[in-house]
Amino acid sequence: MKRKIITTADGSKTIQIEDWNEQYHSVHGAIQEAMHVFILHGLFCFLDSHKPISILEIGFGTGLNAFITLLESEKSNLHINYTGVEAYPVTQEEVDALNYTEQLKTNNTLFSKLHQCDWEILHHITPKFSLTKQQKFFKEIDAVAEYDLIYFDAFGARVQPELWTEGIFELMYKALKTKGVLVTYSAKGSVRRAMQAVGFSVEKLLGPPGKREMLRATKLEV
DSSP: OOEEEEEOTTSOEEEEETTTTEESSOTTOHHHHHIIIIIITTGGGGTTOSSOEEEEEEOOTTSHHHHHHHHHHHHHTOOEEEEEEOSSOOOHHHHHHOOHHHHTTOOSHHHHHHHHSOTTSEEEEETTEEEEEEOSOGGGOOOOSOEEEEEEOOOOTTTOGGGSSHHHHHHHHHHEEEEEEEEESOOOHHHHHHHHHTTOEEEEEEOSTTOSEEEEEEOOOO
16 A cells, blocks of 8 residues: 655654555644653553563554653653564655654654664663564464553554454453553544453543544553
8 A cells, every 4th residue: 555754733744544544643743642642641650660661562653652752761761671563564765754853853863773673673772771573463462461551553443443353452451461551542432342341441531632532441450
């Protein structure tokens, strides 16, 4: 499918899949959405953590969520072990066209490292941030009680409903530790019900620009 680079409302770029009229990030602001959903309502739940935080990202995509998490690990003195799962990695040409380092006023070295490191291998990007990229389908995830936090950033249910089912969220539930958290930009009723059906406690939160609500799910059972 044809992909092109577009500029979102906050000036940051993202990738659009033209056949689907679907973007990797919100057209209302790629960076704003990532900061609001995944940092403010996800990572900040663990600001008081005195041990490394394990994060699983569902949809590594452009690397934006990983990048802002890396930057936040430095600001907040958090040690993070980050795993990004992606079935169809973006190309180097697409990476080169993104402007996240300029928008975030930081140098390009760390962002480049995220994309240049090999897949399936643990890399220590900084002393506080390690990354493992896994190229596979989400249904192939078989982790058990491994992660504190999941960034669920799959393409929307309108174009890929199979990624928002009870079956997928059951895998997410199993992958989380007790009291682990999953955050996503979606607030669809069918998504919330699928999460609840597999055992999550789900809350609606104020959404990022352009969205009224988002969801945060917590695994409460031992």
